[in-house]
Amino acid sequence: MSRPHFDPAQYDAQLSEKRARLVELLAPFDAPEPEVFDSPREHYRLRTEFRLWREGENRHYAMFEPGDNRNPILLDDFPIASKRINELMPNLKAGWADPALGFKLFQVEFLTTLAGDALITLAYHRPLDDAWLAAAEALSARLGASIVGRSRGQRLVVGRDYVEEEMTVAGRTFRYRQPEGAFTQPNGVVAGKMLDWAYEAMGPRDDDLLELYCGNGNFTLPLATRARKALATEISKTSVNAALANLADNGIDNVTLVRLSAEELTQALNEVRPFRRLAGVDLKSYDFGTVFVDPPRAGMDPDTCELTRRFERILYISCNPETLAANIAQLHDTHRVTRCALFDQFPYTHHMESGVLLERR
Structure with missing residues (x-):
């Protein structure tokens, strides 16, 4: 993982540059002025990973500049990471002084939440044994965090494997x-602003919602409360299981979740071929008015993009404004951009999240 160039004094200027870049990319589509949602200047990142770098008998948290894995940046703290991560870093470092925990440990990952939960993943170049498990249980109790140990073919969990x-x-x-x-x-405060924006942009509906790339149900939960019912798709088994648990935990019962890729759902809706994973799901019973998409950096493939053209409203969250612009170009003859937003998930980098609402002309 590379280290962002942390400089709070430059934050406002960098955010202005991102806004100008988004405006330029969306200018061909007569998009309105973007709503801009800023980030906390520090302690905003809820997850991060570090390699471990050895100097003599000591090991340190390390990051690298892109393309350079030989010259580490050694860290004692990490100002962009959550306060919880910064609290855990020195205490974990003290813990790996125990050979049962530190021997052949090469990578550490932290996952925290705004709610205060924490999970640490320790990755090893060796098998994990009972001595490791006993030491990890003691460390988990001291830190108040779950621990997952990983090595080739092994995954041992102390506490929970989720936050x-x-x-x-x-x-x-x-x-x-x-x-x-x-x-x-990664940025919990901005993630909350994204949920608020998407919820408001969707508005109350008396028809149905289709969601592609739903992940663990991050957007599904609030958006489903705006629709009559919803069909959500996700290909990752881990994410599907988390989304199902999240729907149940929150008492949301108007969502059907199927493990299909966006491309496979496109084939199903086009009646190209049947899918056993859709057994018992009557696609024709849905009156879809809005499609919500949050695709990977590559954006929507051309066929999925064509699928979204069928819907009156397309609510699109993007982590890559270039592929967002390319998808809008494909849809621009039938849909117009009526709202857009910039979400600064990744301060001090060129990356940004954006959102658009497209409505049929």
């Missing part, structure tokens, strides 16, 4: 399980 988060949208608090190793939004 619990809480997000409040329109006065309702939603609880989320966020599994170890699965994608979660």
Whole structure:
């Protein structure tokens, strides 16, 4: 993992540059002025990973500049990471002085939440034994955090293999399980602003919602309360299981979740071929008015993009404004951008999240 160039004095200027870049990318589509949602200047990142670098008998948390894995940046703290991560870093470092925990440990990952939960993943170049498990249990109790140990062919869990988060949208608090190793939004404060924006942009509906790439149900939970019923899709088994648990934990019963990729759902809706995973799901019973998409950096493939054209409203969250612009170009003849937003998930980097609402012309 590379280290962002942390300089709070430059934050406002960098955010202005990102806004100008988004405006330029969306200018061909006559998009309105973007709503801009800033980030805390420090302690905003809820997850991070470090390599360990040996100097003599000592090992340190380390990061590297992109393309350079020979010259580490050694760290005692990490100002962009959550306060919880910064509290855990020195205490974990003291813990790996125990050979049962420190021997052939090469990577550490932290996953925390705004709600205060924490999980630490320790990765090894050796098998994990009973001595490791006993030491990890003692360390977990001291740190107040779950621990997952990983080595080739092994995954040992002390505590839970997920953290619990809480997000409040329109006065309702939603609880989320966020599994170890699965994608979660790194910037919790900005993630909350994204949920608020998407909830408001969707508005109350008397028809149905289709969601592609639903992950652990991050957006599914609040958006489902705006629709008559919802069909959500996700391909990752880990994320599907988390989403199902999150729906149950929050008492949301108007969502059907199927483990299909966006491409497979496109084939199903186009009646190209049947899928056993859709057994018992009557696709024709849905009156879809809105499709919500939060695709990977590559954006939507052309066929999925064509699928979204069928819907009156397309609510699109993007982690890559270039592929967002390319997808809008494909849809621009039938849909217009009526709202757009910039979410600064990744301060001090060129990366940004954006959102658009497209409505049929």
